[in-house]
Amino acid sequence: MKKAEATRMTILQKAFELIYVKGYQATSVDDIIATTQVTKGAFYYHFKTKDEMGIAIINEILKPTLTNSFIQPLQNEQNPLDGIYNLMYDLLMKNEFLKVEYGCPASNFTQEMTPWNADFNKVLNELTQQWTEVMTATIEKGKKNGFIRKDVNAKQVTMFIMSGYWGIRNFGKLENSKKVYLSYLKQLKNYLNSLK
Amino acid sequence: MKKAEATRMTILQKAFELIYVKGYQATSVDDIIATTQVTKGAFYYHFKTKDEMGIAIINEILKPTLTNSFIQPLQNEQNPLDGIYNLMYDLLMKNEFLKVEYGCPASNFTQEMTPWNADFNKVLNELTQQWTEVMTATIEKGKKNGFIRKDVNAKQVTMFIMSGYWGIRNFGKLENSKKVYLSYLKQLKNYLNSLK
DNA sequence: TTGCAAAAGTACCAAACAGTATCTTTATGA
DNA sequence: TCATAAAGATACTGTTTGGTACTTTTGCAA
Structure with a gap:
């Protein structure tokens, strides 16, 4: 239950940085998983939408x-x-x-x-x-x-x-x-x- | 040369209203042509992008x-x-x-x-x-x-x-x-x- | 009236989008 | 150690996106 929490935080951290720069709507889920190196499966495991x-x-x-x-x-x-x-x-x-x-x-x-x-x-x-x-x-x-x-x-x-x-x-x-x-x-x- | 200018202004007017409400990126060209009743051909005749x-x-x-x-x-x-x-x-x-x-x-x-x-x-x-x-x-x-x-x-x-x-x-x-x-x-x- | 460019209509495209289905790997508690 | 659930990987889907190619209609000058 430790590593999972870490990836969750990585997603939130990096996604925040992208959104801060580009805006929420202009930041795609694909952008986020590309910069975090987290796969789509992982992303949608941690967040429903x-x-x-x-x-x-x-x-x-x-x-x-x-x-x-x-x-x-x-x-x-x-x-x-x-x-x-x-x-x-x-x-x-x-x-x-x-x-x-x-x-x-x-x-x-x-x-x-x-x-x-x-x-x-x-x-x-x-x-x-x-x-x-x-x-x-x-x-x-x-x-x-x-x-x-x-x-x-x-x-x-x-x-x-x-x-x-x-x-x-x-x-x-x-x-x-x-x-x-x-x-x-x-x-x-x-x-x-x-x-x- | 009169009617064309009118459609151009219609596009600008209505597009502005949509953008004011939803934001620029969230307002699609399809949204604009749908609410203006202007076709895509007309839109891209008046504006390159x-x-x-x-x-x-x-x-x-x-x-x-x-x-x-x-x-x-x-x-x-x-x-x-x-x-x-x-x-x-x-x-x-x-x-x-x-x-x-x-x-x-x-x-x-x-x-x-x-x-x-x-x-x-x-x-x-x-x-x-x-x-x-x-x-x-x-x-x-x-x-x-x-x-x-x-x-x-x-x-x-x-x-x-x-x-x-x-x-x-x-x-x-x-x-x-x-x-x-x-x-x-x-x-x-x-x-x-x-x-x- | 007709010739022709301006204006508008239609159908389509490739890329990007959020999200899903399904499979594989990893970790953990008994 | 091993069964099971948590976590992650991969490939795909249907839709929407901005934009294009091509055709048709309209308006106006000669």
């Missing part, structure tokens, strides 16, 4: 990864405004798992799958929910600790920041340059300061 | 439409901050051409095509450039007229606002509700006020 694998990627690759890169950094810092800024800075400028030319995996999945696939919509919603809740909680904590004005609406601010993040990731794809990230970060800092 | 049609959609449908909905409203208003806010409000809440569940066509195209298709990248860049330049110019004018602080970086602000717009369009797809738009608009107003 391509979509089941897609859902598994979100649940087993994206969710844990996001938990590490998004949620933990936020919970560590005491000043939530610094925490949010540093998180964004690290995500955009330092993270080597995410490439500027390929955007944000969660955002890509959302844009591609959401309007016509209810299963994907559901898990992507859970994924986003997770992130939203933690950032909202961070802001609320900041209000109590005096770092943020009391009249600030935490949910609204969270949506605003996350939107900017998804959007600038898309602009990064278009320009294929991290320059646009710097513009976003500068203005994010201004915006965050206005919440003090 | 599917991609040539895709580029034509951006140039002949998206560009003129965006010129009307984005650029003109900005140039009319005298206070640029009001102009930008009203523009965003109209785009998100009133525009009946854009549907919350399908996001922003330009953003969708960018996310889907940009990393691996240089031709699409080029025209999408031009499209975005057009919008960026006008908004930047609006802000610069606002600085001269005293509506906006002199130390504000117009390009940065433009990128920040556009990112938020693209991002919130994506969140709208995910939640399938205009509620998230209201959060964005509220915080956009706060942000814009911080530029005074």
Whole structure:
């Protein structure tokens, strides 16, 4: 039961990489088995359909990864405004798992799958929910600790920041340059300061 | 020479609608000719390839439409901050051409095509450039007229606002509700006020 | 009216697609 | 060690894909 689990993870890992680069629909099962060196029999032993694998990627690759890169950094810092800024800075400028030319995996999945696939919509919603809740909680904590004005609406601010993040990731794809990230970060800092 | 131009436009119009809903790659040429009632011979008489049609959609449908909905409203208003806010409000809440569940066509195209298709990248860049330049110019004018602080970086602000717009369009797809738009608009107003 | 190119219609192709049927190998628990 | 189920390999299927070859109809200038 050890090797089987390994091949399953290989499929998810490699398939994720292909999908991150080319998109879900443009990545065929044949592509995946070609780059993983896993045969079709093995693939369809582990996953009933391509979509089941897609859902598994979100649940087993994206969710844990996001938990590490998004949620933990936020919970560590005491000043939530610094925490949010540093998180964004690290995500955009330092993270080597995410490439500027390929955007944000969660955002890509959302844009591609959401309007016509209810299963994907559901898990992507859970994924986003997770992130939203933690950032909202961070802001609320900041209000109590005096770092943020009391009249600030935490949910609204969270949506605003996350939107900017998804959007600038898309602009990064278009320009294929991290320059646009710097513009976003500068203005994010201004915006965050206005919440003090 | 009149009827031919009409069928060409029918193809572009209907194909755009399909692509806006399903995405470019998920929309097949057979889909397009089925819904347009145009035969394959006619389709490939007007367009050498599917991609040539895709580029034509951006140039002949998206560009003129965006010129009307984005650029003109900005140039009319005298206070640029009001102009930008009203523009965003109209785009998100009133525009009946854009549907919350399908996001922003330009953003969708960018996310889907940009990393691996240089031709699409080029025209999408031009499209975005057009919008960026006008908004930047609006802000610069606002600085001269005293509506906006002199130390504000117009390009940065433009990128920040556009990112938020693209991002919130994506969140709208995910939640399938205009509620998230209201959060964005509220915080956009706060942000814009911080530029005074 | 007729000649001829523009425009549209029809039938087909090879490649790629997701998925299946069937067989063989590998691992593991009794 | 050996029976059995888990895991993987191979070859195939029916369908859809973008595109082509060829034919037919339409519109317009002379």
